[in-house]
Amino acid sequence: MVAHRSLQDLSIAHVDCDAFYAAIEKRDDPSLREKPLIIGGGRRGVVSTACYLARISGVRSAMPMFKALEACPDAVVIRPDMTKYAAVAREIRALMTDLTPLVQPISIDEAFLDLTGTERLHRARPAEVLARFASRVESEIGITVSIGLAPNKFLAKYASDLDKPRGFVVIDQAEAVDRLADDPVNRLPGVGPAMDRTLREAGFRLIRDLQTASQETLLRRLGAQGPRLGRLARGIDDRPVDPVDNRKxxxxxxxxxxxxxxxxxxxxxxxxxxxxxxxxxxxxxxxxxxxxxxxxxxxxxxxxxxxxxxxxxxxxxxxxxxxxxxxxxxxxxxxxxxxxxxxxxxxxxxxxxxxxxxxxxxxxxxxxxxxxxxxxxxxxxxxVELGLTFGSDRRGRAKGEDHT
Missing domain, CATH: 3.30.1490.100 (DNA polymerase, Y-family, little finger domain)
Structure with a gap:
């Protein structure tokens, strides 16, 4: 059940599969359901995905495997099966495109959707359509998703992270400033480690610091990026949902x-x-x-x-x-x-x-x-395994983990 004053008026969504790789492995092997599970491998590799039980122990994506196993020594470790995960991703993507042609994938397990103008097609508001979609993914595919519904892409993605797993969070423009104020600046899109350091050195540690700065101050201290970050800090994002993948x-x-x-x-x-x-x-x-x-x-x-x-x-x-x-x-x-x-x-x-x-x-x-x-x-x-790769893992040739 979701209640919000703007529930019936919003149409931009971010859908994120919950612990995607681990969820698929637990779906396919019920004996893993109650066990902490890490998808990764190799002492010099990194964690691709950890289930929520493993995350309770402090395991995180991109963590070195040796640290992950120190944090959660009882975890079951499985090497990733990308072909299987990609097949499941295609099934979910097909369900998304049943809702709207405006689907923008941003990774194998998450995407933005714009359901503006689809009420007549579905005879329901976007919020109801998305709730049905989440239920359908769970019943037909066997994994769960979290959904953020908002007036724009940034707030939709922000919302989908707030109540995982199986979350459905709604944020509207009126509450964006208060919601964002106490978060660190690296919650904003495009703020990686280098930009984070630049912002902190310029006196911007929390998003509220950007919210209260004038346009002139942002431009002087941060250059051309300043006004853009100031708008995002207030929850303003005019980027459209673009079905053409924009990753490099x-x-x-x-x-x-x-x-x-x-x-x-x-x-x-x-x-x-x-x-x-x-x-x-x-x-x-x-x-x-x-x-x-x-x-x-x-x-x-x-x-x-x-x-x-x-x-x-x-x-x-x-x-x-x-x-x-x-x-x-x-x-x-x-x-x-x-x-x-x-x-x-x-x-x-x-x-x-x-x-x-x-x-x-x-x-x-x-x-x-x-x-x-x-x-x-x-x-x-x-x-199915090719002669070229047959047995290569058993000969200890590739013991690390992959990144995208």
Missing amino acids: SVSSETTFESDISAFETLAPILRRLSEKVSARLKAQEIAGRTVTLKLKTRDFRTVTRSRQLSDATRLADRIYRTGADLLSKETDGRAFRLIGIGVSELEPAVNADPDDLLEPERAKRAAAELAVDRLRGRYGEAS
């Missing part, structure tokens, strides 16, 4: 238990990472034109190499083949502690991976990959 890249990387130098050992790991990137691209129906290989040497020096493709791709096969060619030029005896692969210059996937008359095998490989995706989506990632 999709990537995945892993840190090894021990350093690796041989191409033959690195290649299967690179293939697995390429499959994870591909799964995320497919889940969000986007593709990219530039493939970037990332390596980190044992002395923590980062090496990046990029190549632009003739057309956008979302296929693991093309991502891997491009990355492997770049990797072959770097495996000169140096030992690496990390490898990653990413795709940038993102665009809708509608025109991605066209048939190539000069490379007729490409279409066959693409068809085979999509067939494998369907099997993995139904039976899990381990149901």
Whole structure:
């Protein structure tokens, strides 16, 4: 039950799946339901997702695995199955697009929706439509979501974080200033660690400090960013819900238990990472034109190499083949502690991976990959494994965790 004075008037929503990866694993294995669960792996890796039981012990996303296991030694640890998670994400995305064409994914497990003008279609206000959606996700897909409903994107995302899991929080413009005032400035969109330091050095620690500053003060102390942050601090955000994904890249990387130098050992790991990137691209129906290989040497020096493709791709096969060619030029005896692969210059996937008359095998490989995706989506990632990657985890080659 949700009550709010503006409940019937708001139409911008942020939907966030609750502990997405962990929720799927608990759905598929009921024996895990009452156990703390961490999705991640490797002493030098990081946590991808932790269930709420593990979070009670202090485990957080992006926390180093060794710290997570110190905080919660009884946790069950499962390596991520990105193909399975991407398949579930597509199911949820389909339910979203049943509500409105204005769906803007911002990661595999969250999205903005604009339901303005959909009352006649659904014969219900957006709040009621969203409540039905949350119930449908829980009953048909078996996981839960939290929803924020507000007059704009920033407040909607802010609201969805306030009462997880299974939350439904409404914020209107009139209460925004009071709601935000005592929060730290890093709750504002676009305020990362560097901007946070800049704001604190300029005397802006809490959002109320920005709310009470004049336009001239913000401009003088913070430059062009100042007025924008001042508007956000008052809950004003005019960014539209844009169905075209606006992220700059999709990537995945892993840190090894021990350093690796041989191409033959690195290649299967690179293939697995390429499959994870591909799964995320497919889940969000986007593709990219530039493939970037990332390596980190044992002395923590980062090496990046990029190549632009003739057309956008979302296929693991093309991502891997491009990355492997770049990797072959770097495996000169140096030992690496990390490898990653990413795709940038993102665009809708509608025109991605066209048939190539000069490379007729490409279409066959693409068809085979999509067939494998369907099997993995139904039976899990381990149901089909390529010869290149078969057994690579058991040989201890990739013990870290990936990031996006």
